[in-house]
Amino acid sequence: MSRKVHRTEVCADCSASDPGxxxxxxxxxxxxxxxxxxxxxxxxxxxxxxxxxxxxxxxxxxxxxxxxxxxxxxxxxxxxxxxxxxxxxxxxxxxxxxxxxxxxxxxxxxxxMLSFVHKLPCRDDDGVTTKDLSKQLHSSVRTGSLETCLRLLSLGAQANFFHPEKGTTPLHVAAKAGQVLQAELLVVYGADPGAPDINGRTPMDYARQAGHVELAERLVECQYELTDRLAFYLCGRRPDHKNGHYIIPQMADSLDLSELAKAAKKKLQALNNRLFEELAMDVYDEVDRRENDAVWLTTQNHSTLVTERSAVPFLPVNPEYSATRNQGRQKLARFNAREFATLIIDILSDAKRRQQGKGLSSPTGERNSSLGLGADDDQHDYDSVASDEDTDSELTTQNNNNTQRNNRAKVRGDTAGQPRSVHYMGRSSEEEGRGEAEEGGGGEAGEPDPTLPCTEDVILKTEQVTKNIQELLRAAQEFKHESFVPCSEKIHSAVTEMASLFPKRPALDAVHCSLRLLASSASRLQVECRKAAPSDLSSPAVDYQLLTQQVIQCAYDIAKAAKQLVTITTREKKQ
Ligand SMILES: [Zn+2]
The missing domain is CATH 1.10.220.150 (Arf GTPase activating protein)
Known part of the structure; x- marks a missing residue:
């Protein structure tokens, strides 16, 4: 991505130079x-x-x-x-x-807390202020002054405000005026590109009619942001929105038709649209978290990565959501690369089905049911994940509340039915193994394990693993597919060395789970990487984009498991 270099660029929060x-x-x-x-x-x-x-x-x-x-x-x-x-x-x-x-x-x-934002003089009726601000926003988006609009939004102006006299939203105004950057800002703050004006016409219609073709196309992209992002995450491609709005990647070797997978898929289909939309938005947030984690993994020094305390191991609590939904969101971090990919493919298929209106006649008993197998029996399982999160964080202004709420395509359809929280237990098969407190949250009960290796050794081996993973990620970025196999061999032997530090049957469940995730991900990484080097010319063509995404995700699982082992060992040895 080309970027103008401004010598004066500094971090907005601490003034460090060259913010990335x-x-x-x-x-x-x-x-x-x-x-x-x-x-x-x-x-x-x-x-x-x-x-x-x-x-x-x-x-x-x-x-x-x-x-x-x-x-x-x-x-x-x-x-x-x-x-x-x-x-x-x-x-x-x-x-x-x-x-x-x-x-x-x-x-x-x-x-x-927005402690330093300019506070407006208090009014008796907050509704009046919000309405005034929103009206100002409605007229300001016609101009090029982005800062004015951001200031209004920061004070509580509503991006989706429907102007009662004009019969439009701010996005209609920006679209008609061809203000591309204003439209981007409004969408970030939750404006809906598909919102109808008083005559049923959308901002996309306005842009098209005013001859702003590129803006109209961009607004269509914004409309499908959610499913486009999920597809891109899996296979590096997005739909062009001319020949269809959905790409549903296929994982050829994972036609997992086990009873468990089929049942999970059925439950997904049975969710009402509201719950399905919530789940899709949560998965979108998790994709974003994983992508930023992958960037972090590529850009940081390998030894800092191993010991740093600033990782974001699962989605932070959003106080707007119920506790159960927040716990469900955090559970998404436990899905390994393959499970997460399968969930995304199921969501994409079902989003397409729902938009096309081919609703399944779901048994009434399953309406509003949670996406999960035996979720009710597993309620306690959430606790260890959520326990050390700051659930008291409060939002201080309305402004924060509407940020990005609609910055993902709506999954069309009626939203009848009362929302209940969504669980994600359905896809967490036990095979890959993961357990309590694996995210480094919550303490392990009981005696310190004397059989654990010393922390320094674990850190050294983890640094080696991380270094090799970074090499693989660089190869992936540079499309050097021929380096995949040698890189994965190196990772595999570093992982084997690391695992050999630990006892065959560790006393702690968390160690056991992390070791299994480590070993299974390293094996799967080898399998995936070998696909990059087809043995003979008659092999079917390789989808390198999809393959690369899976390779990156396996590497990411390995890095995560290794980091967990460092965290657990450090904690146990301190006791
Ligand atoms: Zn800074």
Missing amino acids: WTSINRGVLICDECCSVHRSLGRHISIVKHLRHSGWPPTLLQMVQTLASNGANSIWEHSLLDPAQVQSGRRKPNPQDKIHPTKSEFIRSKYQ
Whole structure:
């Protein structure tokens, strides 16, 4: 991704030079350290993307860069610029300040509590203020001033506001005026490209009629953002939206027609549209988390990666969602590469089926049922995952609440039925093995295990594994498919060495599970990599994009398992 180099670019939060990441909804550039704090707050607070290593729709990148270079950061630091505040001792962190607590506390106040945003004088009726702000937004999006609109949104203007006199939403106005970057900003804040005006016409219709063809096409993409992103994650391709709106990748060797898989698929089909949409959005968030993790894995130093404490091992709590839904979201992190791919393929197939209106006649008993087998028996299983999360985090303004809520395609259909929380137990087969506290959360009960190897050895071996994985990821990025097999052999032997440190039958369940994930992922990585080098010319053509995604995901599973072993060993040896 080409990018103009501005010598003056610094991190919006700590002023470190050459920031590599952006927060899309805040319109700022941030450094690696600050980004790790942003990620830990969750996408409802900050949506991050890497400037060079993430995939970007060109106009979205342009929108963020415009905001950043026009000083959008001053919106979030308004009162810090006030001399009275400076005297009170409030100050921004320096690049040299510690990430915890200095930088992380500042970032929380700045974006989560919105402590430094310009506060409006209090009104008796908040509804009036929101309506006024939304009307201002409705007229401002006609102009090119992105900062004005971001400021209005930060104060609580609604991106989907339906103007009662004009009969349109702000996105209709931006589309008609051909304001591409305003449209990007509105969509990030949840504007719906398919919203009807008073005559039933959408922003896409407005753009087309005004002759803004590219904007109209971009809005169609935004409409299908959710399913496009899932497809792209799996196979590196998106639909062109001219010959169809869905690509459903096939995993040729995984026609898993076991009774368990069939039952899980049936349950997915039986979900009402509301629950299905929630599940799809949660999977979208998990895809985003995994993609950012993969970028993190490629861009960081291998030895820092092994010991750092700033990882985001599962989706952070979103206080807008029920506790059960948050727990279900966190469970998604436990899916290995293959299970996650299967879930995505099932969701894509079902999204297509639902949009085409070919509803299954589901037995009434299964309406509103959870996606899961025996989920009720497993309720306690959630606890260890969620226990160390900060469930008390509060959103302070309406603004945060509407961020990105609609920035994914709606899965069309009626949304009848009361929502209940969705469980994801259905796809977690026990074969790959994973257990309590594997994410490093929650303590293990009982005695320290004397058979565990010493922490330094585990760290050394993990560094070796991580280094080899980074080599493989670089090969994948550079399309060097011939390097896959040698890289996977190296990883496999590093993994074997690492596993040999541990006893054959470890006392701790978590160690057992991590070792199994480590070994099974390393074997599967070898199998996948060998597909990149077909043995004879008569073999069927290889889908390198799909294959590369699976290779990356296996590598990611290995890195995760190794990191878990470091975490567990460190914790146990401290006891
Ligand atoms: Zn920073």
